[in-house]
Amino acid sequence: MQPTLMHASPYDWGQQNVRKVMMQVQMAATPALLVHAYFFGIGIFVQIAIGLTFAFLAEALMLKLRGKPIKPYLTDWSVVLTTIDIVFCLPPTSPWWIVALATLFAVVIAKHVFGGLGYNVFNPAMAGYAFVLISFPAVMTVWHLPNALVSNPLDAWQTISFIFSGQLPNGIGLDALTGATPLEATRTGLLNGQTLDQIMQHEIIFAGNSIAPSSFWLSMAFLVGGIGLLIKGIIRWQMPVGFIVAISLLATIFHSYDPTHYTNAAFHLLSGATMFAAFFIITDPVTGSTTPSGRLYFGIGAGVLVYVIRTWGGYADAIAFSVLIMNMLVPWIDSVTVPRVYGHNNAKRAHHE
16 A cells, blocks of 8 residues: 655645736736727737737747747746736837837846746836836837827827837827826926926816826726735735835825925825736735735835835836835845744743743
8 A cells, every 4th residue: 555645735726827817917907908098099009019029039039048848938928917017107109119128128138037937036027117218218208198188199000100110190290199197297397396286287187187087097997907806816915005005104294294395195196107006016926025014015115115206206107116126125025024933932932841
């Protein structure tokens, strides 16, 4: 009779795998994708197609060079999620080469140079986005205005042509299509000595409201998708809660101190990529903290950095930089937040007795 083989717990077989998790996250991002297309046009779908082309080519090439099997890794959908995360951060009509460079940097440098999926230190999507943001600031600050604020919005073919050629139809100028984001407009206005009330009244992107409608509905779409991920157990609550609470608390404190120069918590939460980062970026299981309390500290730290850089730094939206900085701190955070082993004190007491 053969002896029964015993292995370490847990004994329950997990029903999740990389591909299934990636698909569920992408499905959760679908509402935001549709809202984005409604406000800004089909540019995001064109950019996704461009990004996926370069992402799959880069993934296959790096797997080949590293002697890894191509099909299992190529079909785990990780590069699909990375591409979508990058495109959400880019201006909707960014030139094709910006998308290509961001995607190539994310896959080749941020992912495979560190050993591939599961070994990368930095969030690939944020690394790719930060690379093009620092390298090509002039291009990255030309943001397409919502179609409702444009007198002659580009149709599908004109959008495709502009992304690939950089040429606009006759009679349409770039200034008529682009403008600052709400965060950038607020930051620039404050640096020029304007009060928040003056900024909100004169910036067309706010459309008479304290929060731009496109930013509000995009944030709501990410929030809905994020709640779905929490309910399914795909992500844990500590990071989103710590991130949102940290930003809200700091914004409330400074807004209470000087409401004419510091925006309130609602503006910070519903402008830029705050909700996107809270549920889809900082919750990356590879580059984030792995202990329960560590996740909370990671979220709080990322939230603090976002507010500090937005308010006093050189970039209006600081998601990428805050996430990359916190990625570097993960080993230290995990080392100081290791949960105590169950029964540890009893075992120590018994040893001394």
